[in-house]
Every structure is written in C-alpha cells, then in structure tokens.
Amino acid sequence: MFSANHLRTARMLGVAMVATLGLASCATYDDEFATINSRLDQLDTRVQGAAQSAESANQSAQQANQRLDQLESRVQQLESAPTRKPRG
Secondary structure (H helix, E strand, C coil): CHHHHHHHHHHHHHHHHHHHHHHHHHHHHHHHHHHHHHHHHHHHHHHHHHHHHHHHHHHHHHHHHHHHHHHHHHHHHHCCCCCCCCCC
C-alpha cells in the first residue's frame, strides 16, 4: 500500500503542520504579551506620576507644618508677655 518513502513524507508533513500551528499560537501569545506589557507600562507611568504628586504634597505639608510651628511659638510668646497698661 504505502511505501516507507510515503510514510516518511507523511510524517514530515505532520511535523511541519504541528510546527506551523505552534508558531502561529506563539505569535498570538506574543501579541497578547505585547498588549499586556503596554498596559503595564501605562500603569507604571501613572503610578510614577501619582508618586511624584504625593511627594510634592508631602513637601508642601511639611512646609505648612513648619510655618504653623513658628506661628505657635510666636502666639505663645505674645500670650506669656506681660500685659500693657492702656494709655489714657
């Protein structure tokens, strides 16, 4: 029926078809990974922006706290100063 040569050719074609299907599925996975990586890059950029905004807000809050501390010190000095007698 089939010669050994025909069987070898059929096997080779089968292997080639499996390899082609495997490569095609790899391309699909590559596309999916590229999409996922792109989304991760976008998220990373957004996270970095949020971190920078948070750091800036933290610095502003620290400066505001320093100003409040200075005011508190000045208010305490004024409150503890001897009272003045009104003129007149």
